[in-house]
Amino acid sequence: xxxxxxLRNQWDHPCRIHRRARWLLVAVICCGLTEAAQYSTQQKAxxxxxxxxxxxxxxxxxxxxxxxTLSIQDDSLEFQQTGKSVAHIKISSVRDxxxxxxxxxxxxxxxxxxxxxxxxxxxxVVSLFAHKKYDTLTLEYVDDHGGIHGAIFQLAKGHAELxxxxxxxxxxxxxxxKDRSQNGRAAEARHENx
Amino acid sequence: xxxxxxxxxxxxxxxxxAVVLALPSMMLGQTAAxxxxxxxxxxxxxxxxxxxxxxxxNLELAYxxxxxxxxxxxxxxxxxxxxxxxxxxxxxxxNEVPYLLMLKTTVEKxxxxxxxxRAVTTASGATKLTVRxxxxxxxxxxxxxxxxxxxxxxxxxxxxxxxxLAKNIARAIKQSSRNELERPASALAGQL
Numbered sequence: 001x002x003x004x005x006x007l008r009n010q011w012d013h014p015c016r017i018h019r020r021a022r023w024l025l026v027a028v029i030c031c032g033l034t035e036a037a038q039y040s041t042q043q044k045a046x047x048x049x050x051x052x053x054x055x056x057x058x059x060x061x062x063x064x065x066x067x068x069t070l071s072i073q074d075d076s077l078e079f080q081q082t083g084k085s086v087a088h089i090k091i092s093s094v095r096d097x098x099x100x101x102x103x104x105x106x107x108x109x110x111x112x113x114x115x116x117x118x119x120x121x122x123x124x125v126v127s128l129f130a131h132k133k134y135d136t137l138t139l140e141y142v143d144d145h146g147g148i149h150g151a152i153f154q155l156a157k158g159h160a161e162l163x164x165x166x167x168x169x170x171x172x173x174x175x176x177x178k179d180r181s182q183n184g185r186a187a188e189a190r191h192e193n194x
Numbered sequence: 195x196x197x198x199x200x201x202x203x204x205x206x207x208x209x210x211x212a213v214v215l216a217l218p219s220m221m222l223g224q225t226a227a228x229x230x231x232x233x234x235x236x237x238x239x240x241x242x243x244x245x246x247x248x249x250x251x252n253l254e255l256a257y258x259x260x261x262x263x264x265x266x267x268x269x270x271x272x273x274x275x276x277x278x279x280x281x282x283x284x285x286x287x288x289n290e291v292p293y294l295l296m297l298k299t300t301v302e303k304x305x306x307x308x309x310x311x312r313a314v315t316t317a318s319g320a321t322k323l324t325v326r327x328x329x330x331x332x333x334x335x336x337x338x339x340x341x342x343x344x345x346x347x348x349x350x351x352x353x354x355x356x357x358x359l360a361k362n363i364a365r366a367i368k369q370s371s372r373n374e375l376e377r378p379a380s381a382l383a384g385q386l
Contacts, residue, residue, distance in 0.1 A: 147282030150261030
C-alpha cells in the first residue's frame with residue numbers, strides 16, 4: 001500500500017522539480033535566441049548595404065574620380081551620389097571580383113603645388129608623409145549583350161573586403177582561375193611599400 | 195631713353211599678343227585645308243572594332259590594371275572615332291557587323307612604380323607599360339601591329355599609366371587608319 005505513495009514522493013522531490021524547471025528555462029532561452037537570430041538575419045537581408053567609394057574607371061555612365069556611395073540592395077549594385085542613383089548593375093551579372101591596394105597622395109592639386117613651391121626641397125619631405133593607403137575593388141561584369149565590362153572603385157582601407165563579402169552573399173560569382181593576378185597585386189603592393 | 199625702352203617693350207607685348215591670337219586661327223585654317231586632301235575619309239569609318247581583353251602574357255600584371263587598360267581603350271577609341279562602332283569583348287552584336295577588326299593587346303613589359311617614390315625623388319618610381327597591339331581581321335590576318343608605351347613619370351597615380359597607354363594606342367590606330375584603312379572597306383576585305 002505504501003508503494004504508490006513512495007513513488008509519488010519520488011516524483012515530487014524538490015530536486016527533480018528544480019531540474020525540470022532548469023531544463024524548461026534552457027529550452028525557453030534557446031527558443032528566444034533562435035528567434036532573435038532569425039529576426040536579425042531578416043533585418044540584415046532587408047537593410048541595404050552602402051559604403052563610401054570613389055569610382056576610378058569603367059562603371060557605365062559614371063565619371064572618373066567620382067565620389068559617391070556604393071550600395072547593394074536585393075539584386076542590384078548601385079553607385080549613388082547625394083542619394084541619386086548614377087548607375088546600377090545586376091549582381092548576378094558580376095563574373096569576378098578582385099581586391100587590391102593602392103597608395104595615393106592626399107591633398108590633391110593644392111598640396112602638390114604647395115610641395116613644389118616649398119623651398120629647399122621641403123615638399124619632398126611632405127610628400128613622404130602625405131600618402132594614404134586605399135583598397136581597390138575591381139569588378140568584372142557582363143552587359144545584356146554579353147559584352148565584358150570592368151569597373152574599378154577606390155575605398156577606404158579594409159572596406160573592399162566588406163563589399164566583396166556582401167556581393168558574394170547576394171549571388172556574385174568569383175572565378176579562381178585568375179589567381180596569377182593576385183601575385184601581380186602582391187608585387188604591386190610590395191613595390192608601393194618600398 | 196627710358197621712354198624709348200618702355201615703348202619698345204609695349205610694342206613687343208603687342209606683337210606677342212597678336213601672334214598668340216593669330217596662331218589658333220592659322221592652325222584652324224591648316225586643319226580645314228588638310229581635311230579634304232586626305233581623301234573622302236569615310237573608308238576607315240566603314241570598319242567596326244572589337245576590343246579584346248588584355249593578355250598579360252607571362253607577366254604578373256594586376257587584374258585591375260588589365261581591366262583598366264581594356265576600359266580606357268574602349269573609351270579612347272570611342273572618343274577618337276576612327277571606327278563606326280566600338281564593340282566590347284564577348285558582345286553578341288559582333289556577329290552581325292560586316293566589317294569587323296579585332297584589337298588584341300598583349301603586355302610585353304611592365305615596370306611597377308610608386309607614387310610616393312615619384313613624389314619624393316622625381317627621377318625614379320615611374321610606372322611603365324609596354325604592349326604589343328594588333329588589329330586582326332575575322333580571318334586572322336594582321337593588318338596593323340605596333341608596340342606602344344604608356345607611363346606615368348611625375349604626377350598621378352599608378353593607374354594613370356593605363357590611361358596614357360590607351361591614349362597612345364588609340365592615337366597610333368588613328369594615325370595608321372589613315373593609311374592602312376583608308377582604302378574602301380570592301381576592297382580591303384577582298385584582298386584579305
